[in-house]
Amino acid sequence: MSMPASERLGLDIKRTEQELMSAKNAAVRAAGLTVPQYAALYALDGNPGMSAAALARACLVTPQAMTVVLRNLEEHALIERTPHEWHRHIKEVRLTAAGRGALTAADERAVTVERAIAAALTADERDTLRDLLKRVGVAIGEAAGKL
Amino acid sequence: MSMPASERLGLDIKRTEQELMSAKNAAVRAAGLTVPQYAALYALDGNPGMSAAALARACLVTPQAMTVVLRNLEEHALIERTPHEWHRHIKEVRLTAAGRGALTAADERAVTVERAIAAALTADERDTLRDLLKRVGVAIGEAAGKL
DNA sequence: GCGACAGTATCAAAGCTTTGATAGTTCTCA
DNA sequence: TGAGAACTATCAAAGCTTTGATACTGTCGC
Structure with a gap:
């Protein structure tokens, strides 16, 4: 293959992200949560009454993935969903006390x-890392567009 | 919460990794593969006859996760697994022509x-990014250890 | 008003990942 | 020789993610 693995920066990014996920997972598991659940609750806390779709955008996941996360959170009574007053088929999501x-x-x-x-x-x-990651993200997006 | 989201570097890393996965997924899907399948085949190509456990380590996943990936690959006839000559309960994995x-x-x-x-x-x-990510990874590992 | 369009919600299928548990094999050392 | 440690493989359960498809609601332009 025409590019040695040692030069594929994607591997470094992926490895770091896996370590991050593993550590965060261990961190939030003590509270009975998963990382996606934690991310959803975190977004929800800053913006009560969000719709599931808005929550999905905030957490950078698809609406389908968020639906699953919300279902699990609701089963554990950590959130509650109530129909919106006017837009009747939109459901507002809110944190419970638990x-x-x-x-x-x-x-x-x-x-x-x-x-x-x-x-x-x-x-x-930290600024450098943020900048480099952002530029990498842009480059990836452009490459994906041309694919 | 005691740390603003904008200062959480983990979010930048995660976002970049998601863009990367999304792009790579789109790239390899044309060949009928997923990213984990591609990673396994890639490792396998450089080291024919690896065991599933060795492959899991090379791909930075758990043996259980690799088992699932290999099962799917085998169902699509992209790999074959044969018992090792001497260590009878080890299965050697090899690429097929397909x-x-x-x-x-x-x-x-x-x-x-x-x-x-x-x-x-x-x-x-690129060197800077690799270095920063590596140091972040080390810091995460240490933090996870103390958790 | 009404159709096109965008946004929301949800089902289903396929696949990946994790934790936890079980079982067989190989190697080392007392 | 035999116990224990280490490695391999696999099952099961729970959860996340993706693609694809369906359906309802609200808005905008004609």
Whole structure:
């Protein structure tokens, strides 16, 4: 194959992301949550009453994936869904008290992972990393468009 | 919560990785493969006769996850598994001709994504990104250990 | 008003990943 | 030799994600 694996930056990104997911998963599991569930609750806490579709966009997943996450959260009584007053077929999603409790517990531990990441780099390096990742993302998007 | 989302580098990493997966998925789908299947075939091509467990390590997934991937690949006749000569309960995995063909077709398109990433950065920037990601990975691992 | 369009919600199928548990094999060391 | 550790393989359950398809609702332009 015409490109050695050691030069494929995608592998480095994927590896780092897997370590991240693994650590975050371990962090939030103590609160009885998964990472996608935590992400949904986090977005929901900052914007109560969001629709499932809006939540999906906020969490960078498809509406179908969010539906599954929400179903599991609802089964555990961490959220509740009520029909919108006027747009009757839109369902507003809100945290329950239990949901807020789980989110708080999970976030406390999840933040320690983020803090560790931040602490490993200088402020300049963090900016550099963000910039490089953003440019990589743009390049990927363009390449995907031409595919 | 005690850390603004904009400062959570994990989000940037995750977003980039999702764009990467989405693009790679679209790239290899034309060859009838998924990204994990492509990764397994790629590793296998460089090391014929690997065990499923070794393959799992090479692809950074659990043996259970690799078992599922291999089952699907075998159903599509892209690999074959034969018992090891001496260690009888180890199964050696090898590409079939069809498997090699699918890998070649998939790699041709997957490489264009990697090339796009490489082209978006200078050589120095690529080294920097690799270094930063590596340090982030180490920090995550340490944080997970203390959790 | 009415049709086209966009947004929302959901079902279904296929596939990946994780944790947890079970079982057989090989190797090492006491 | 035999116990224990390490490795391999696999089943099962739960959950996430994707693509594809269906259906309902609201808005906008004609």
